[in-house]
Structure formats: structure tokens, C-alpha cells
Amino acid sequence: MTIETLYEHFLKCKSVCTDTRNISENCMFFALQGGNFNGNKFAEDAIKNGASFAIIDDIEYKINDQYLMVDDVLIALQNLALFHRKHLNTPIISLTGSNGKTTTKELVNAVLSKKYKTTATKGNLNNHIGVPLTLLSMNNTTEIGIVEMGANHQKEIEFLSNIALPDYGLITNFGKAHLEGFGSIEGVIKGKSELYQHLKVNSKIIFVNHHDELQIKQVGAYDHIEVFGSKTQLLESQPYLSLSYEQQTIKSHLTGSYNYNNVCVAIALGEYFKVSTKDIVDAIENYIPSNNRSQIVNQNGHQIILDAYNANPSSMLAALSNFNQLKNENKVVILGDMFELGETAPEEHQHISDYTSDLKLKNAIFVGENFYNIKSKNSNSNYFKSFEDLNAHFGNFNFNQQLFLIKGSRGMALERVLNLI
Structure with missing residues (x-):
């Protein structure tokens, strides 16, 4: 199918979708494939749920003219976006x-x-x-x-x-x-x-x-x-x-x-x-941050800086430096592993741990295998190999009117800590 023909069909649709859980009436569904899924298998569901067209790259799943065959669905999506951009x-x-x-x-x-x-x-x-x-x-x-x-x-x-x-x-x-x-x-x-x-x-x-x-x-x-x-x-x-x-x-x-x-x-x-x-x-x-990015949450007498959407060494140091300047004697950090650091991971996690130990904190809690593997003997630091381990021991801390900083990579999902505080 040519990009021109695909574009003609696209112009007839109200939106584009890649997930059958989000199908809307008169959308164009792109049956993307991943390591653990084959989007072609969901093309029929997309059509039944209101999609006008399903873009597929496996002839086995073509039922009628609503199923548009391309060589590669992902490349077709990208080429269509470029073609649309030019128009x-x-x-x-x-x-x-x-x-x-x-x-x-x-x-x-x-x-x-x-x-x-x-x-x-x-x-x-x-x-x-x-x-x-x-x-x-x-x-x-x-x-x-x-x-x-x-x-x-x-x-x-x-x-x-x-x-x-x-x-x-x-x-x-x-x-x-x-x-x-x-x-x-x-x-x-x-x-x-x-x-x-x-x-x-x-x-x-x-x-x-x-x-x-x-x-x-x-x-x-x-x-x-x-x-x-x-x-x-x-x-x-x-x-x-x-x-x-x-x-x-x-x-x-x-x-x-x-x-x-x-x-x-x-x-x-x-x-x-x-x-x-x-x-x-x-x-x-009037802009209010959400989605775990630089949010301030007041909960059960505590003030929480929730910055748990993602983390890397640069953003972690910036967050800790800023937190250190805040005027409060009851400060606690809960830090999660930083991902995608490759062979530098031990060094970078050690650096964050060392930096944190120099701050005047009531407590420092580290969560994740990377931090756990470099745990220090600092009396104010606690290391947990997983969130589940933290969850099991969190009640022992007996926090009272603390100022928290919560930060970690997306895979750590440290916003779950809110349920513990």
C-alpha cells in the first residue's frame, strides 16, 4: 500500500490508536508488534470496538477491506507521521x-x-x-x-x-x-x-x-x-x-x-x-505538576516532595542539593535505584550514597539492588533490596511530621511509598 493511499484512509479517521484498550469510534488502529505481543492478533477486536481501519503486516489477519496490509506496521506509522507532518x-x-x-x-x-x-x-x-x-x-x-x-x-x-x-x-x-x-x-x-x-x-x-x-x-x-x-x-x-x-x-x-x-x-x-x-x-x-514530577503532597502530618517519575545521577544530585537547602530538622530521603547506567551503576550509586551521608538528615532510606549492593555502615542509612522489603519494615521507623524526598527511576515506582506513610 502506498503512503498516499494510507494517508487518504487516515484523513477519514478521527484519531490513531495502538492499544485496543483505548479504541475510540472511527479511529485507525496500528497493530504494532513487540517482544511479547503481536498486534495483528488484536486487529479484529479493534474493528469490532469501533476502529474504521486496522493497519496490519500479516496477511493471515486480513478479513476485509477494513484491514490494510503494509510491509511493517511500525515503519508505516512513522512514514505516515512524516507524510502528515509535511502536509x-x-x-x-x-x-x-x-x-x-x-x-x-x-x-x-x-x-x-x-x-x-x-x-x-x-x-x-x-x-x-x-x-x-x-x-x-x-x-x-x-x-x-x-x-x-x-x-x-x-x-x-x-x-x-x-x-x-x-x-x-x-x-x-x-x-x-x-x-x-x-x-x-x-x-x-x-x-x-x-x-x-x-x-x-x-x-x-x-x-x-x-x-x-x-x-x-x-x-x-x-x-x-x-x-x-x-x-x-x-x-x-x-x-x-x-x-x-x-x-x-x-x-x-x-x-x-x-x-x-x-x-x-x-x-x-x-x-x-x-x-x-x-x-x-x-x-x-497556575501550572500544577502531576504524575509524580516535583509534586508536593501533604499527607498525615508529613510534607512529601514526590519526584518519583524518574531519576539519573544528575537529577538525583540536583534534587538532593535542593532538599538539603530546605529549612526543616526532620528530613528523610527515600531513594530508589537509577536504571540504564550500565557498568557505571556501582560507581554512580556509591556517589549518591556518599553524598547523602554528608547531609544532615533524620534518616536516609535506599531501595533497590544497586543501592543494596553498595550499602554503607552509616547509622542514619537503611538499605532495602526491594520495595517489598521496605514495605515489610516501614512500620519500624515511626515517623512523625517529617519532610520527605521520594525519588527513583520509573521502574522502582516509588510513588507506592505514599501508601506507607
Whole structure:
């Protein structure tokens, strides 16, 4: 089937779906395959539940003309997204980085949606499947598209950029994330900077914070740069972040000074796209973080900084540094393993453990095999091999009106600790 024919069918549909649990009326279902599943087997269910078409790559599952055969469903999804992107008269902003991508994307969307009809990546659907799905969720009414791009190896950002074809781009930061795939911090910088290379080759606009010398160095000599960050000043981050902007004080619901740059990005893009100062301030002040990202939760007399969506050595150190500055004598950290660090995992977990032991904490709790394997004899530190082990012993701590920091990689799912506190 040609991409032109597939596109004609796509235009007849209201949406695109890859999961039969989320089928909606008149959607186009893509029967993706994975290591443990064959989406072709679910094509019939998708049609029965309201899908207009099912895109399959196994002739055995073709029942009638609603089942559209392609050579490879994933490649068809990606090619359709690129074809659609080329037909959209919509400016696309792409962003990547080691930390803060999703929060930054949400802030940018909050600001720009004050003036424009925006379509942004949902959640963190930022990979080789999520980016195409984001693009295919846009239509001719979308005035600005915001596409988050994640990567754990070289050439992935390049690949995603060649699908999204961004007009504007930015990198939140370079940090020690996905070292198993990137190999080193130098590998991270090279991989993330593939977005810069794409934008430069196509003479598109790059946004870069004037405080970030490393990023400015990576951009190099280039004519289409928007430098930002000089109009704002960090005022406070205990526990909520506030900053000055245009002779006003913005009081956010975000915790941590590490979110300051994320807010600056949203302000810069708001200014560039001529959103009023009032609307920029209003959007940031009314943005409330969710999904376990920099949330502040008050529960049973405790205050909890819940930052359990993900973690890597850079974001962990930033969170601990910020937590250390908070004025409270009853501070407890509950930290989970950091994943995808490869052979550097023992060293990086040891570094976090050592750093934590130097802080004035009531207690430090480490969860996961990586931390357990490097456990120290610090009297204030407790190590548990799994969440189940922590669960079995949590009642022994007898916490009373504590300030908690909870952080770990997604696979640790440390938001479950809320049920224990």
C-alpha cells in the first residue's frame, strides 16, 4: 500500500490508536508488534470496538477491506507521521534533554495555549512510537505543535527530528542519563545535540539559555539563535520556586531550583510567540505538576516532595542539593535505584550514597539492588533490596511530621511509598 493511499484512509479517521484498550469510534488502529505481543492478533477486536481501519503486516489477519496490509506496521506509522507532518502548515517546537523534558513541555504548552490552539506530547510519549502519534494527533486547526523527544542511544534524536521536522528546538540540559546506551556524558552531549545539528542544517531556530555555557558551545557559530534567561532571576525555592520577571514575582507550584531553567524556557517561548506578560505569568502560576514530577503532597502530618517519575545521577544530585537547602530538622530521603547506567551503576550509586551521608538528615532510606549492593555502615542509612522489603519494615521507623524526598527511576515506582506513610 502506498503512503498516499494510507494517508487518504487516515484523513477519514478521527484519531490513531495502538492499544485496543483505548479504541475510540472511527479511529485507525496500528497493530504494532513487540517482544511479547503481536498486534495483528488484536486487529479484529479493534474493528469490532469501533476502529474504521486496522493497519496490519500479516496477511493471515486480513478479513476485509477494513484491514490494510503494509510491509511493517511500525515503519508505516512513522512514514505516515512524516507524510502528515509535511502536509501540516503548523510550526513545530521540539525539545529534548537529560532532565526536565516533560515538565518543560508542560510549562511551554501552558503558556502558548493562552494564545494559540496547541497540540503537545501526551505524558512522556517521546520515543519512536510516541513522536509519530503526537504528530498524527495534530490537524489543520493546530496552530503550534510541541513535540518532546527522548533517547537512550546515538542517532535516536536524529531519527525523531527527521520525522518531526521541527522549526524550533531546545535542549533542557546535558546530564548523566541513559549512560548504558550513550556510553558516557560525552556520548549524552553528542546524542542530544543531534537536535541542534538538524536545526542548523535546516536553518531553523535554536533556543539556548545564556547561563548554559556548554550548550552555547555546542551550538557554536550560528545565525538563528534565540538566547534567553537574562530577564529573570531566581528568588526562592523553599519549597516552591519563585522568580522575578518584568518587575513581577512569579510564584509557581514547582519545587526545586532545578526547575528554574524549565520556567525560563516557557517564558522565552511565550515572549517569542508574543503571548502577553500577564498570560505568561498566569500560565506558570497556575501550572500544577502531576504524575509524580516535583509534586508536593501533604499527607498525615508529613510534607512529601514526590519526584518519583524518574531519576539519573544528575537529577538525583540536583534534587538532593535542593532538599538539603530546605529549612526543616526532620528530613528523610527515600531513594530508589537509577536504571540504564550500565557498568557505571556501582560507581554512580556509591556517589549518591556518599553524598547523602554528608547531609544532615533524620534518616536516609535506599531501595533497590544497586543501592543494596553498595550499602554503607552509616547509622542514619537503611538499605532495602526491594520495595517489598521496605514495605515489610516501614512500620519500624515511626515517623512523625517529617519532610520527605521520594525519588527513583520509573521502574522502582516509588510513588507506592505514599501508601506507607
